[in-house]
Amino acid sequence: MLNTILLPQGISRRENLYMKKNTGKIFAIGDIHGCYDKLISLMDRLPFDLHSDTLIFLGDYINRGSQSKEVIEYLLKLKQSSENIIFLKGNHEHALLEYAQTKDQEYLRLLRSMDVEPTLKSYSDAKFQSLSDLGFLPPAHLDFLNGLLTYYKTDDYLFIHAGVIPGEDPDGCSLDRLLSVRDTFLRYEHKLGYTVVFGHTPFEMPLVAPGMIGIDTGAVYGNMLTAVLLPDLRFFHA
DSSP: OOBOOOSOOOOOOOOOOEEOOOOSOEEEEOOOTTOHHHHHHHHHHOOOOTTTOEEEEOSOOSSSSSOHHHHHHHHHHHHHHOTTEEEBOOHHHHHHHHHHHHOOHHHHHHHHHTTOHHHHHHTTSOOGGGGGTTTTSOHHHHHHHHTOBSEEEOSSEEEESSOOOTTSOGGGSOHHHHTTOOHHHHTSOOOSSSEEEEOSSOBSSOEEETTEEEOOOOGGGTSOOEEEEETTTEEEEO
16 A cells, blocks of 8 residues: 655674775666566666666565566666665565574464565465575575665765664664664654665655655556666656
């Protein structure tokens, strides 16, 4: 269901973080959720230069949509084509990895609520039991998921899946909270000195508000998949 509001209105394993100076154009893409066809269409529309620009994916590549395997295959090919492409972790990837690591039934219940079944089906109708060791994933796909970053920081922007928790350092937050924050982040007046670019919460149109840009536009719910070009603040859709 799309969120139409406008402003103002288990400790987990910490993945490596990446920081760099602003150089060239920056593109970011919102939640894909197995929408392979929309991803390909969007990529065809981006004036992205593999050598000079940076492309950041904000996480949630899997679940809900029917082509999670195809999405991961495509992202792997992109990763091999350029060192300037950054892949962040979403709460869907986090839940999948945490269940395999901890066998905590809360994560299994969460995965069921996240519509993990289409992901399993995309991998040759894998069974629920295979979630416990992620045996349905090809090794390259598992390596890809294990290598996802928590956030990406430049001088002017923080790219992160869901947002930040007001008053807390992202490095000190559990990923359970950090990758699923919503209203606490959206309703807070941010004065961080940089803009948070995030996905996770679907809007009918990209959200642009002081200190934040939201680009999950609900592709898996029949709406468009969105990318933003920075610092131009130009949007692309498919």
